[in-house]
Amino acid sequence: MAHCGPKKQRRRRKHKHHFGGxxxxxxxxxxLPNVGKSAIFSRFTGLDAMVSNYSGTTVEFxxxxxxxxxxxxxxxxxxxIYNLQNxxxxxxxxxxxxxxxxxxxxxxxxxxxNFESSLHLLMQVLEYNIPTVVALNRTDLMKSxxxxxxxxxxxxxxxxxxxxxxALKGNSLDLVKYALSQTIDKEVQYTVPTENKDxxxxxxxxxxxxxxxxxxxxxVDRFAFLAKPFPGIPxxxxxxxxxxxxxxxxxxxxxxxxxxxxxxxxxxxYIRQGVExxxxxxLLRAILIGEDYGFLIKGIEWPFALVLPYVIxxxxxxxxxxxxxxxxxxxxxxxxxxxxxGLSGSSAIPLLLxxxxxxxxxxxxxxxxxxxxxxxxAVMVCFAVPCVSQTGAFIALLAERSVFAFLxxxxxxxxxxxxxxxxxxxxxxxxxxxxxxxxxxxxVPAPKLLSKKILxxxxxxxxxGAVPMVVAxxxxxxxxxxxxxxxxxxxxxxxxxxxxxxxxxxxxPLVLGVFRRELAVLPLLDLDLTTVQFFTGALVALxxxxxxxxxxxxxxxxxxxxxxxxxxxxTATALFxxxxxxxxxxxxxxxxx
Amino acid sequence: xxxxxxxxxxxxxxxxxxxxxSRGEEGTISDVPEMSLLASxxxxxxxxxxxxxxxxxxxxxxxxxxxxxxAVDRELAEKIxxxx
Numbered sequence: 001m002a003h004c005g006p007k008k009q010r011r012r013r014k015h016k017h018h019f020g021g022x023x024x025x026x027x028x029x030x031x032l033p034n035v036g037k038s039a040i041f042s043r044f045t046g047l048d049a050m051v052s053n054y055s056g057t058t059v060e061f062x063x064x065x066x067x068x069x070x071x072x073x074x075x076x077x078x079x080x081i082y083n084l085q086n087x088x089x090x091x092x093x094x095x096x097x098x099x100x101x102x103x104x105x106x107x108x109x110x111x112x113x114n115f116e117s118s119l120h121l122l123m124q125v126l127e128y129n130i131p132t133v134v135a136l137n138r139t140d141l142m143k144s145x146x147x148x149x150x151x152x153x154x155x156x157x158x159x160x161x162x163x164x165x166x167a168l169k170g171n172s173l174d175l176v177k178y179a180l181s182q183t184i185d186k187e188v189q190y191t192v193p194t195e196n197k198d199x200x201x202x203x204x205x206x207x208x209x210x211x212x213x214x215x216x217x218x219x220v221d222r223f224a225f226l227a228k229p230f231p232g233i234p235x236x237x238x239x240x241x242x243x244x245x246x247x248x249x250x251x252x253x254x255x256x257x258x259x260x261x262x263x264x265x266x267x268x269x270y271i272r273q274g275v276e277x278x279x280x281x282x283l284l285r286a287i288l289i290g291e292d293y294g295f296l297i298k299g300i301e302w303p304f305a306l307v308l309p310y311v312i313x314x315x316x317x318x319x320x321x322x323x324x325x326x327x328x329x330x331x332x333x334x335x336x337x338x339x340x341x342g343l344s345g346s347s348a349i350p351l352l353l354x355x356x357x358x359x360x361x362x363x364x365x366x367x368x369x370x371x372x373x374x375x376x377x378a379v380m381v382c383f384a385v386p387c388v389s390q391t392g393a394f395i396a397l398l399a400e401r402s403v404f405a406f407l408x409x410x411x412x413x414x415x416x417x418x419x420x421x422x423x424x425x426x427x428x429x430x431x432x433x434x435x436x437x438x439x440x441x442x443x444v445p446a447p448k449l450l451s452k453k454i455l456x457x458x459x460x461x462x463x464x465g466a467v468p469m470v471v472a473x474x475x476x477x478x479x480x481x482x483x484x485x486x487x488x489x490x491x492x493x494x495x496x497x498x499x500x501x502x503x504x505x506x507x508x509p510l511v512l513g514v515f516r517r518e519l520a521v522l523p524l525l526d527l528d529l530t531t532v533q534f535f536t537g538a539l540v541a542l543x544x545x546x547x548x549x550x551x552x553x554x555x556x557x558x559x560x561x562x563x564x565x566x567x568x569x570x571t572a573t574a575l576f577x578x579x580x581x582x583x584x585x586x587x588x589x590x591x592x593x
Numbered sequence: 594x595x596x597x598x599x600x601x602x603x604x605x606x607x608x609x610x611x612x613x614x615s616r617g618e619e620g621t622i623s624d625v626p627e628m629s630l631l632a633s634x635x636x637x638x639x640x641x642x643x644x645x646x647x648x649x650x651x652x653x654x655x656x657x658x659x660x661x662x663x664a665v666d667r668e669l670a671e672k673i674x675x676x677x
Contacts, residue, residue, distance in 0.1 A: 082633035114661060117633045145660065196629070200637060224645035227655045227664070232646075332664045336652030345652070434669045435653045436630055439662035 024074040027066065027180070028098055030125055031109030032118055033080030034325070034440045036137045036167035038062075039449060040109060041077040043170050044177070061094065069181050073104060082117060084124040090366075099128050105184045106132040107176060110162070112142035112149055113441065115211060119203045122158070126190040131183045132160050135176050139164040141441065146214040153210045159190060168446040223442055226329045236330050243321065247313045247388075248395060254309035263305050271296050286481045292526060295477040302473065302522055303466040308458075310392035311465070314356045315457040323445035323453070327352075328437060335435050341421035342428075344369060344435055347377045351417070354385035356457075357465065358517075358550040361385070362557055369433045375558060376424040382546045382554065382566050383573065384416035386517070389465065390541065393521035397534055405535045409542060416543070468549065472515040476508075485511075499579040500540065501586065502533055509537070510544070517547040532585055540578035545570050609677070612654060612670040614644040620675030635659045636673060 031037045045064035066075045078098050079091035087093045108125055111118045126132060136149065154162045161179040165172040193199045226232050275288045275296065288296045321327055327349055335345030347368060354361035361381045365374040386394065386409075398406040479485060488511060489496065489504035496507045505527055513520025520541035524534060545551070545567055555563035614620055622640050625631060635658040636642070645655040645662060653664040665673070 083629045086629060114659075116635065116659065120633060196632075200632065221643075221645060221657060224655065224657070224662070227648070227662070228646040229649045328664075332648065332653055332655060334652075335664075336648050336650030339651060434666040435664060436628075436634065436666060436669060437664050438634055439655065439664060441662075 024065075024072070026063075026074045026076055026101070026103040027068075027184075028103040028106045028130075029075060029077045029109065030095065030106055030121075031078075031080060031137075032082060032111055032114055032121060034438075035080070035109050035111035035114065035118070036165075037077055037080060037109050039167040039446075040107065040135065040137075040165075040173065040176075041075065042449060042452065043167065043173050045075055061098075068177065068184060076103070082121060084121065099125070099130070102128075103130060105180055106130050107180065108132055108134045108160075109167070110134050110136045112136055112138050112147065112164075113145070114438075115149065116203050116207050119206060120199060123192040123199050123203070126158065126160070126192045127194060129188055129190055131186050131188050132190075133176060133179045133183050134158075134160050134162045135165045135167070135173075136162050137165050137167050140166045140169070140171075148212045150210040150212075154206070157206060158192075159188075168443075168449065226326070226442075227332045227439065229333065232329065232333050236333055239321075239326065240330075243317045246317050247310065248391075248399075250313040250316075251310035251392065252395065254312065255305060259305040259309055263301060267300065268297060271300075283481055287477045290477070290481065293473065293477040293480045295474050298477070299470045299473040302518070303469045306396060306522070307389045307392045307469075307518060308461070308466070310388045310395075311356075311461045312454075312458055314388040314391075315454050315461075318353070318356055319450055319453045319457070320445055323443065323450055325440040325442050328439050331437070332435075332439065339432055341376075341418065342425035342430065342432055343373050343376060343421065344432055346437070347373060350377050351380065351385060354381035355388060355391065357387050357389075357461070358382065358385065358546050359464065359553050360460075362550065362553045365557075370430065372428050372430045373432075375428065375562070376421060378554060378557065379424055379566060380417050380420045382550060383420045383543060383570060384413050386413060386542055387547075389469075389516070389518040390521060393518040393541075394538055397521055397525060398531075398538055401531050401534060405531060405538075408535075409538055412539065413542060464549065469516050469519070472512060472519060476512055476519075480508075495575060499575065499582075500536055501579075501582040502529070502536060503527060506533075506537060509541070513541060513547075514545050515548050517541070517544075517550075520544050532582070536578050536582045539581055540574045543570055543574035543577055545574075609675055610671045611642065611644065611656065611665070611673045611675055612647075612667060614675070616644055616646060618677075619643045620677050622673060623676050624674040626669070626672050631669075631673075634663045635661060636663065636665070642675070 029037050029041055041062060041064070044066050061079055062077045063074050065072050067073070076098060078095045081089075081092050081095050083089075083092060084096055084099065085092070087096065106125060108122050109118075110122055122132075122134065134154075136151065136154075139149075142149065149164075151162050151164060154160075161183065163172055163175045163179055165176060167173065193202050226235060272289050275285060279285060279288075286294070288294060290297075292298075328346075330352075331345035331348050333345070334348050338345050338347055347365075350361045350364045350368070353364055358381050362378045365377045368374050368377060394406060394409055398409065485505070485508045489507045492507040492510065493504050496502050496510070497504055500506070506524060506529075509520045509523040512523060521538060524537045529537070551563045551567055554566055609620070611620070611622075620642060622636060622638055622642060625636055625638060631637075636656075640658055642656045642658045645657050647654050648667075651667055653666050654670045656663050656665060656670075
């Protein structure tokens with residue numbers, strides 16, 4: 001490649017050193033998207049790689065040490081790709097760079113279901129003459145489809161070991177490791193066609209000879225109805241509504257019947273006793289266990305008893321949905337509608353993820369086909385998609401008073417998403433690339449991989465979400481007891497009382513909300529407000545600054561200017577719409593009441 | 594066939610294309626734009642395809658080829674010609 005100058009070389013070499021210190025020998029895991037690469041990675045390394053069914057999760061690749069012949073290698077999970085020739089495609093370029101680094105060996109995941117495309121990619125990989133072992137994966141699905149693949153014929157023609165596996169269940173992966181240990185030190189020279197045309201011809205011939213199929217009546221057609229507008233759309237709505245109901249129901253149950261009683265009867269009394277025994281200082285007691293922002297009380301209650309249950313239930317549901325392979329069907333159904341605002345249907349996936357946490361949502365926009373789409377979706381998430389922490393807070397604030405107000409917030413969220421999308425499309429007009437994607441076969445998720453994934457995500461919340469929340473509450477407690485908030489309330493009074501028609505104390509969440517999304521809501525709980533005022537507060541919180549971590553992610557993924565613009569625009573929109581609602585409601589009440 | 598970028602996006606063809614199939618109908622691909630992803634997804638000369646569903650609002654069509662489901666942009670589908 002002419003464009004791979006010395007700069008790239010340097011960067012790559014630097015990368016090689018970063019794990020541990022010395023140069024590690026690497027083993028590369030290669031294959032098509034969604035064929036079980038990540039599952040093999042997860043089984044080989046025991047580390048928590050994310051395994052999911054939509055394309056794009058491995059654009060950021062994973063690496064972890066693995067041992068072969070008593071030697072430690074670095075196993076790298078290359079991005080799933082269809083070809084190894086187009087440097088303009090991000091995933092392909094990453095994979096090509098990895099190949100040019102000359103790994104010691106390659107584990108190639110040959111998908112029995114996508115046999116021809118897999119074989120076509122395998123031949124491109126073999127051109128590099130790096131010792132290769134082939135895992136013929138998803139042989140369980142192959143059998144259930146009445147297919148057989150002649151393994152020895154493949155071995156003889158391609159001169160590589162071929163091991164039938166079922167990666168999701170972990171079957172035969174030891175054999176792959178064994179074959180790897182036998183192959184890794186060998187000098188290899190593979191003979192494969194190098195022109196695309198010849199390669200496809202060879203692939204089709206091999207397919208003809210090696211694969212035997214007994215035709216079955218209803219193959220993929222069986223689930224075709226899921227991608228048809230009818231009944232596909234009603235089913236999608238039903239699935240999402242069920243998901244939503246589960247997230248809220250399960251989360252609420254976890255909170256009311258398990259976590260709150262646990263903390264209230266087994267944790268907080270002892271903390272109170274302990275603090276009272278240790279210090280007599282009124283100020284210190286107030287900061288640590290005070291009624292309003294007592295750090296040791298709210299700092300535990302908010303992140304772990306109010307928000308954590310919804311984080312668990314959201315990621316449980318989302319992970320199931322991802323691993324079944326159903327999400328790309330939603331993308332296909334919505335594709336036409338999304339095109340109207342200059343987006344492709346796959347934008348639905350980052351938006352859905354945004355209901356969990358905005359940070360992974362913004363990162364997952366990387367899998368979208370253009371920068372324009374990435375930016376649009378990221379801005380939509382920042383403006384109008386409440387994260388699960390905030391949803392938990394909305395439930396605490398609104399659902400217990402008025403279910404209607406709570407549901408209405410979500411209608412507002414969806415409506416606002418469309419408006420923001422339209423505006424972004426106007427600002428940044430560009431044609432949408434062609435939609436072309438595979439709908440992966442529907443699967444029953446493997447419990448072991450599923451639980452690993454949920455655990456991984458909950459751990460991510462504890463590290464990236466709960467800890468900053470505790471820190472923010474800590475500072476809030478100190479500032480509160482030092483009398484900072486009343487002063488701030490007076491300063492912001494023209495906005496908060498004058499415009500939004502809320503009490504002065506409601507300025508506190510506006511300040512805290514910059515740090516954590518749900519903190520724009522939770523402090524309102526302890527104020528004595530009317531339902532309309534609660535709703536105004538919720539509306540402001542919905543559009544308000546997403547949270548400082550999301551702004552930082554925006555700056556990292558796009559640039560500082562974008563992040564600042566979003567910061568300013570969200571604040572302005574939130575205050576404008578909140579005030580508009582409060583005053584509009586007031587005016588209507590005056591007219592009719 | 595010319596690379597896909599050179600086609601004006603609104604141009605349609607008189608000969609039968611994938612998009613003109615009705616649901617459940619099959620055909621054999623007789624001409625297809627040169628695009629490596631199309632080939633990798635199984636949409637190559639001589640392949641037998643079946644139309645599984647059409648979407649609404651200009652959304653993609655879903656095809657089955659080699660027992661895989663592939664969603665293809667409506668405009669792209671109009672550029673893939675078939676024999677029945």
